[in-house]
Amino acid sequence: MSTPVPTPSAGTPAIEVRNLHKSFGDNEVLKGIDFHVNQGEVVCVIGPSGSGKSTLLRCVNRLEEPTTGTIRVEGTDITDPETDLDAVRTRIGMVFQQFNLFPHLNVLQNLTLAQRRAKKRGKAEAEATAMKNLAKVGLADRAKAFPSQLSGGQQQRVAIARALSMDPDMMLFDEPTSALDPELVGDVLEVMRQLAQEGMTMMVVTHEMGFAREVGDRVVFMDGGIVVEQGAPEAVLGNPQHERTRSFLSKVL
Amino acid sequence: MKPSTRRRLTRGILYAVFVLAVVAVVLLADWQAIGVNFFDPEVARAAFPTIITVAVKNTVVYTIIAFIGGLILGLILALMKLSPVGPYRWAATVYIEIFRGLPALLVIFAMAFAVPIAFSWRPPGGNAGAGLIALIMVSGAYIAETIRAGIQAVPAGQTEAARSLGMGPAWTMVSVTLPQAFRIITPPLTNELVILIKDTSLLFIAGMAMQDRELTTFARDSVSQNANSTPLVLAAIMYLIITLPLTQLVAKLERHNQRGR
Numbered sequence: 207m208s209t210p211v212p213t214p215s216a217g218t219p220a221i222e223v224r225n226l227h228k229s230f231g232d233n234e235v236l237k238g239i240d241f242h243v244n245q246g247e248v249v250c251v252i253g254p255s256g257s258g259k260s261t262l263l264r265c266v267n268r269l270e271e272p273t274t275g276t277i278r279v280e281g282t283d284i285t286d287p288e289t290d291l292d293a294v295r296t297r298i299g300m301v302f303q304q305f306n307l308f309p310h311l312n313v314l315q316n317l318t319l320a321q322r323r324a325k326k327r328g329k330a331e332a333e334a335t336a337m338k339n340l341a342k343v344g345l346a347d348r349a350k351a352f353p354s355q356l357s358g359g360q361q362q363r364v365a366i367a368r369a370l371s372m373d374p375d376m377m378l379f380d381e382p383t384s385a386l387d388p389e390l391v392g393d394v395l396e397v398m399r400q401l402a403q404e405g406m407t408m409m410v411v412t413h414e415m416g417f418a419r420e421v422g423d424r425v426v427f428m429d430g431g432i433v434v435e436q437g438a439p440e441a442v443l444g445n446p447q448h449e450r451t452r453s454f455l456s457k458v459l
Numbered sequence: 460m461k462p463s464t465r466r467r468l469t470r471g472i473l474y475a476v477f478v479l480a481v482v483a484v485v486l487l488a489d490w491q492a493i494g495v496n497f498f499d500p501e502v503a504r505a506a507f508p509t510i511i512t513v514a515v516k517n518t519v520v521y522t523i524i525a526f527i528g529g530l531i532l533g534l535i536l537a538l539m540k541l542s543p544v545g546p547y548r549w550a551a552t553v554y555i556e557i558f559r560g561l562p563a564l565l566v567i568f569a570m571a572f573a574v575p576i577a578f579s580w581r582p583p584g585g586n587a588g589a590g591l592i593a594l595i596m597v598s599g600a601y602i603a604e605t606i607r608a609g610i611q612a613v614p615a616g617q618t619e620a621a622r623s624l625g626m627g628p629a630w631t632m633v634s635v636t637l638p639q640a641f642r643i644i645t646p647p648l649t650n651e652l653v654i655l656i657k658d659t660s661l662l663f664i665a666g667m668a669m670q671d672r673e674l675t676t677f678a679r680d681s682v683s684q685n686a687n688s689t690p691l692v693l694a695a696i697m698y699l700i701i702t703l704p705l706t707q708l709v710a711k712l713e714r715h716n717q718r719g720r
Contacts, residue, residue: 269619296625306620310638319634320624365620372624 218281220245220376220407221266226275228261235261237431239275243376248408250418250439253428254454259411262428263378266409267298280375296324299369299377303384305361307353313340313364314349317371325372332371339367343397359390363397376407383414415459419443427451495687502689506681510690513670514677515697521591521659521673526652528595533602538632540607551603558600564661567593571665590665598655605647609640646712653705657698674698 221243228236235258243249251259264270265277268284268291277284284294308316317336321327327335340346343363353361362382369377379398383391395417402408402421412418418425419439426436427446435448443459446452460468539551558566570593571586582589613636621631641648660675667676678694 267623269623292622292625292627294625295623298623300620300623302616302620304614304616306614306616308617308620308635308639310642320621320626323630323634324625324627368624 218245219243219278220247220280221409222276222278223262223266224276224278226262226265226277227273228258228265228270229273235431236265236272239428239431239433241426241433243407243409245375245407246405247423248402248406248410248421249424249426250422251409251411251426251428252413252415252418252454253434257428258431259428260380263380263409263411266378267295267300269300292324296320296372297375299366299372299374301362301365301369301377301379301382303381305353305358305365305385307361307365307368309353312350312352313345313356316353316364317368320368321371335371335373336367339370340364342370342400343367344393357390358386359393362386362394366394366397366401370401376409377401379408379410379412381411381413383412413458415443415455427454429454497688497692499685499687499689502681502685502687503693505685506690506693510674510677510693510697514672514674514694515701517587517671518656518659518673518697519701521587521594521662522652522656524591525594525598525655525659528591529598529602529651529655530648532595532599533606536599536603537606537610540603541610555600555603558597559604561597563594563597563658564664566597567661568664569593570596585668585671586665587662587667587671590662590667594655594658594662598651598658601654602648602651605644605651606640609644610636612643613639646709649705649709649712653702653709656702656705 219242221241223239223241226236226239226241227234237258239258239262241262251262253259261270265272266279266284268277272285275285279294279298282289282294284291307313308319311319314333314336317339318329318332321332321335322329325332337346337349340349343366345360345363345367348356348360348364353364356364366377366382382398383394386394391414395414398408398410398417399421410417410422422439424436425439425442427434427442427448427450429450435442435446435451442451443455446455536551536555539547540555542548542551567590570582571589574580575582575589582592584591617635617639618631621635622628626635659673662673663676663679667673672680674694674697678690681690682688
């Protein structure tokens with residue numbers, strides 16, 4: 207049995223995480239996280255590797271099973287076993303560090319597959335949506351190419367277009383530029399910047415401090431499985447209150 | 460002795476041994492007996508066209524049936540083995556371990572004689588059909604392990620991407636994981652096919668009607684009829700005509716896969 211997913215009212219946060227713990231075996235990666243993203247907000251999560259920021263992001267669409275705690279997406283408790291997880295996931299776009307395009311399908315098929323299988327859209331509608339989003343990321347001319355024929359930056363933009371083709375309410379980015387050659391990072395960040403300007407709700411795990419400062423509405427600094435400090439980008443990045451934040455920023459800035 | 464001299468000497472000895480061996484074979488072999496027993500043109504002529512219209516045809520048909528049956532059974536077993544439901548996993552593991560550990564000949568024998576007598580079962584397609592079911596049961600166990608390995612070789616990120624797009628586990632398996640898995644396992648699967656071609660020869664133990672005989676059964680019958688071994692050579696040539704292109708194909712596919720997918 208699955209309960210229908212209610213449509214969110216204007217006040218509900220897009221993502222609301224309460225007292226989230228996550229352990230892998232004996233290793234506790236998240237030690238009681240309270241975290242939220244408001245609708246239309248761009249939240250950048252920064253922190254050293256192993257701080258648990260990717261795990262937090264992956265818990266939000268339950269690619270990782272939380273150990274304890276609640277996660278609400280637009281008011282729907284996704285840790286509730288009665289929740290239709292697949293339906294919730296169609297509303298959460300996700301972009302991976304390694305792109306994860308389907309190598310056996312061409313670009314257009316990559317974008318239409320889930321629209322047709324999960325959203326039950328017809329072929330024409332799915333392709334029209336796909337082409338619209340390919341144009342948005344500047345790759346409409348590569349619709350028939352296979353992922354292996356694209357550069358890393360192009361693949362990541364296709365991955366963004368694939369997530370957008372589900373018409374999600376929010377987007378999760380898991381270090382979207384970390385696997386890219388430096389000269390290819392700019393195009394991907396530009397697409398993300400454009401998305402933010404259009405008012406997309408975004409949670410971005412990133413090492414791009416410039417992007418966090420410029421595009422982020424809020425920056426969250428995580429270390430050792432807890433949220434150490436959060437606030438406006440200029441406050442957290444420009445005038446950090448905690449020693450751990452200062453020490454991290456001195457290494458990356 | 461200088462290294463270059465030693466190398467030349469070693470090379471010379473190797474060639475000399477080879478030439479001596481060839482000369483010995485040519486001189487010592489009983490060419491007369493070989494010609495009469497293995498290359499009798501009369502016996503060879505008499506084998507045609509039946510060797511093609513019945514024997515080769517049946518070998519190919521049996522191979523295709525056993526391979527497709529083995530693929531279906533193997534896919535089911537592989538999915539069971541990866542199932543989150545424990546009893547499915549255990550059942551698949553037990554089946555696979557048993558049938559990989561048994562000689563195919565024993566299984567064919569059981570299906571063609573023991574099972575029909577015990578349960579008064581009339582196998583479809585007669586004894587050949589019973590033998591084919593046995594071949595499917597055995598090849599399914601091998602193919603299951605190949606498919607399982609292929610599924611597990613598809614990066615976890617592929618499943619995560621599909622699931623994050625809201626696709627359910629079944630659609631993810633069918634449209635994302637399996638197509639990539641089968642691409643990865645095309646070389647080992649082709650190998651299974653070559654092994655099956657040869658294993659259809661084991662069906663001779665089932666005992667078959669005239670029109671059901673495959674290459675080996677045909678050759679064996681023909682040998683005893685003519686008191687001459689030429690049909691064996693003919694059968695061998697037929698097998699090679701079928702298997703050699705396939706083994707070449709496997710080698711080509713493996714090189715292709717190594718260049719990166």
